[in-house]
Amino acid sequence: MYRIGEFAQRIGRSASTVRRWEREGRITIARTASGQRYFTDADVRKMLHPGFDELTRKTIVYCRVSSPGQKDDLASQVTAMEEFCRGRGLAVDEWVREIGGGMNLKRKKFLALMDAIERGEVGTLVIAHKDRLARFGFEYLEYVAEKNGCTILIANQESLSPQEEMVQDLLAIVHTFSCRLYGLRKYEKTLKGELTGGGR
The missing domain is CATH 1.10.1660.10 (Multidrug-efflux Transporter Regulator; Chain: A; Domain 2)
Incomplete structure (x- = not known):
């Protein structure tokens, strides 16, 4: 308000x-x-x-897997969400299928979806599990959605959130921080060298 x-x-x-x-x-x-x-x-x-027109807001189902090798998982996710929506009596206007890592917030279809939400075009967004939308930061995405009149409906089906994706994402985090630590050590070594050399 x-x-x-x-x-x-x-x-x-x-x-x-x-x-x-x-x-x-x-x-x-x-x-x-x-x-x-x-x-x-x-x-x-x-x-x-x-x-x-507020009445023209869409109901969109967003399904995602991390890699092309998980196309069967994506198909299973879509089938499960179809059953979920039928059980809830939801009329779906659009199905969005995407292949991309959950830590990548620059996914093309994900960004287009968030833009549509911010324009007020989406009334309900249906996902299988929180991490289908993003691995981290779901609470903020939910805040943006609610602020623009969109409800995120979560089926909460853990089986549709492959464990191997979690492992891949965790490895990506470890790799990122390892590179940063290596960069810091290299910087520290260079700085010490310059200080030592400058003191001569």
Whole structure:
């Protein structure tokens, strides 16, 4: 919920302009029991995207595996999610299948999905498990989704989160930090050499 000043800032207008629009009947403003004006993200979207209809928000299922060799796992994940959605009575508008590591937050389809969420186009995002979306930082992604009116529905099927992917991601972390430590040691050695040489 935003107060009038926050709302005005988000849509690039002044608070006085918003008040004038209210007087002219161009916008309808909700009020609390005490009479305080307030706005929501839906109000922001309506102003920034006049043709946007909240009822047209999509339900999207996102399925992911880490490597091309896991195509069978991806197919199984899709099948399981189809059953899950049927059981929940969810009408799915779009299925997104992606092959890419869970630690890579620059995956093409993942970024396109997050952009759509931030534009307010997605009402429900369905995933098998938290790490299908990202190995780390899920809470932040969920925060971004909720802020833009999107609910992330998690089937929580651990069987659809291959253990070998976790091992690969952990090895990637170890490798990254090993390289950084090696770089620090090399830098420290060079620095000591320069200090020693400079003191002669």
